[in-house]
Amino acid sequence: MVELAPFGVEAWLNKWEKKARYDISQSTIASLSMADLRELDDDPNTLDKLLFDAKLNYGLIEGSPAFKEAVAQLYEHVDPDQVLQTNGATGANLAVLYALVEPGDxxxxxYPSxxxxxxxxxSLGATVDYWRLREEEGWQxxxxxxxxLVTEKTKLICLNNAxxxxxxxxxxxxxxxxxxxAREVGAYVLVDEVYHPLMKNGTACSIVDLYERGIATDSLSKTYSVPGLRIGWTVTxxxxxxxxxxxxxxxxxxGGVVNDLLATYVLNHRHQVLARNRALVEQNWALYQDWLAKEPLVSLVAPAGVSTSFPRLLIEEDTxxxxxxxLEQTGVLLVPGEAFETPHHVRLGYCAPQPVLKEGLRRLSTFLHAQN
Structure with missing residues (x-):
């Protein structure tokens, strides 16, 4: 029987997220509504027509040609037949790991990741060694x-970038x-690329544009703000x-005809979505930085223009x-660092809607200082 450890972050969110009034735990940039999607096009009826004219059959199981073409355009040298649609990035990662990893690999x-x-x-019988990120070195x-760490038995190097x-x-x-x-031993490199940096620093790139055995997984859940579509992909x-x-x-x-249509629509309007999200990241980051400068009980290695952060809390209690x-006393939700096997920290998603972020941070400070 395959034995899997409890999934720390998902188990925590499944238990608590619906009870939060000020959810600043999530790593998605504030989600878009169907009304928001309609407004992306010059003609708001465009999306309505796409959806109401769709036949609710299985569709093309690897993703429609339009979807695969839209994804291929995100990379430097990728053809649409290298793209496969999946159920989110989690489905993409599962497919890759299941296809490649064998006992003894x-x-x-x-790590953390x-x-x-x-x-x-x-769980598949591989030996797993950690390539550790160090807080004192900027989580690098x-x-x-x-x-x-690499040996002749290295089948796969797994990264999460950002x-x-x-x-x-x-x-x-x-x-x-x-x-x-990796090339020295013929290993594959899997990179979960679901968190795209939105600051234009020119340093980020996809593994598939660098390495012939690179594998990119991605989805519309984080940077594109539509996690409810549950559409991701592999590029290999x-x-x-x-x-x-x-x-x-x-x-x-x-993935379903409707989800495929909506995913393709979002990708074809990605410039509007990314402009909206870039502004939200910049504005919320400025607010978050101001709060950090005034909050002596929190320290942070700055994230690189993405939606998630991992501050250290200067408290005696376990997180x-x-x-x-x-959560119980203030309605504010964070993810404890223990969910990532990294105590003393919390995951704080600062790309929540701005009123939620402001009030969540205010309440967090009040609660922190009440303990000291």
Missing amino acids: QVIAE YQQLFDIPR PRLAELAN NNPTGTVLDRETLSRVAEI NREVADRLRSVRDYTMIC VSFCTRL
Whole structure:
């Protein structure tokens, strides 16, 4: 029997998120409504016509040609047949891990990171070694450590870029060196790229634009603000894509005609969505920075223009207990660092709607100081 550890962050949110009045735990940039989507097009009736004319059959199970073409345009050198539609980035990651990892393989996983990327390989019989991010070094890893971890048994290196929960980014130069290290032993590099940096610093890139055995997974849930669509994708070389097709058939068949239409519509209007979200990130980050400057009980390695952050709380109490009491007494929801196996921290999603963020931070400060 496959044994999986409890999924820390998902178990926490499943238990508590519907009880929050001020949810500043999420890593999505404030979600869009259907009304918001209609307004993206010059003719608001465009979306209505797409939806009401759609036949609710299975559709094309790998994603429609229009969807695959829209995704391919996000990369430098990707053809649509390298793209497969999945059930969110979690579905994409699962498909890749299930297709590639075998008992006895070594998998190297960035840590802390999204739990799926190290616990699924472990459940499949792989040996998992951590490539650690260090808070004192800006939540960046050491390339020399990766080189020392890699062996002839290394099948896969798993990264989350930008990182969840820290919000920090491995830049193009670092990813290029990761590719060089992986190439020496023929390892694949899987990068969950669901958190796109929205600040224009020119350093972020996709692993598939750097490495022939690079595998990118992504979705519309975070940077594109429509997690309710549950649409993601894999981008791989053609050999891996063929292996993933069989896994997809067993695990999801298709994403659904309506979801495919909406996902394609969002991608075709991505410039408007990203402009809206870039402004929201900038405005909320300024508000968050101002709060941090006045809050002596919180320290933070700044995220790189993405929607998630991982501040350290200067408290004696464990953060599970602290976050539980915070929610019960103030209505403010954070994710405790223990959900990422990293105590003393919390995940704080500062890209909530601005009124929620302002009041959530105010209440968090009041609660922090009441404990000291």
